[in-house]
Amino acid sequence: MTNANSNPTTPKQLRLIIETDDFDEALHFYRDLLGMPEQAAFATEGDDRVAILHAGVATIELATSTHAKNIDEVEGMPAGSAPSLRIALEVEDTVAAVARATAGDATVLAPPTRTPFRSLNARLQGPAGWQVTLFQELETLQERQTRAGFLTDDERDRHA
Template sequence: MRIGELATRTGVSVRSLRYYEQQGLLDPDRTAAGHRVYTAEHEACVVQIQELFQAGFCSSVIQELLPALTRPDQDASLLDKALVAAQARLESEKRSIETEMAGLRRLRVRLGLAPDTHVTPQDGPHDSLQYTQQLRLIIETDDFDEAVRFYRDVLGMAEQPAFATEGDDRVSILNAGIATIELATPTHVRTIDAIEKAPTTPGPTLRIALEVEDTEAAVSSAREHGAQTLAPATHTPFRTINARVQGPAGWQVTFFQELETLEERATREGFTTDDDRPR
């Protein structure tokens, strides 16, 4: 069928069909003269694309999902990986939007168009350069599989790609909505200590990791308020800039500055979920 007939059969405009092709969502056959020709499979694909758009997915996410959804055998593992990749992309886009919104709020404050609602511990107004974007709780556990089962499989927290090597070096970062929980074996904790050049302490370490816009600025601000630097800003193999300070009540605080998106990171060696990591 030609593009006009496909538009009539699916209720999608010709302009939209051409947009789908531009976005890599639809790949029509061509005649010797270069005219587009569509089959029943193309028609089914257009219906699938429409359903995904109506579900709220953007074209970039649909491009990730479509190959798995249109496979005749509906390969479950391929579909699951596509859904994980789509979720990682959406989480990355959400964080980017939140960062831009925070920038707009700071600009409004500087221009005097909005009150500065951030306060110091003494309840006085101040112009803060640090805006925490993510709280990550690091839980060191000897029974890693049971912890993953409970948080990921029982509580339903989605797992995102995380960096680790092999063997007992295991880590699982689970999305808890507005925060993430990181489950780590003692081996992984020691690995991160070595990467960050931070002192190793006996037994489980109480540590909070905070995503910030500028790690060095965050460390400088913490040091000005009396915090001891445990590890200076360091570029890590998992594409962040990390530093660590000693917080109150025995808790260590890691500041980490993201250098790339989750989508970009998922393509790098060493980044995967625990089930897919070689051991």
């Protein structure tokens, strides 16, 4: 097995680019309300602006439509209300993160809810049409992996 650190084609960073017509609103939401520190910002002339915000460790979550609908249901969202691409941010305290965001006029789509996945999730409406799930892990990955229904695809195939 190749060490991922020695492979020059292994991604070192994930950047999610959100194109927005109201840059200041989006910057306020992600930087000020959700607390993502600004790493760099660049501007040329006129409306040519970009801000790069630190969002912790990045992962890509691939989900079937069935699972995405299940997440919507668990989070208390109406069926079919979520876009096919949204942001999920892990926080230490979902309730506090929602309070901070709503103090800055963010709209709560679904309040903090304990999920069968052993997390505390809430859904906010972000700028530029993006929905944001804030989630707090309530147990470790190791604890979760001992529970029924939390197998990887490889493990599920071996048990089939």
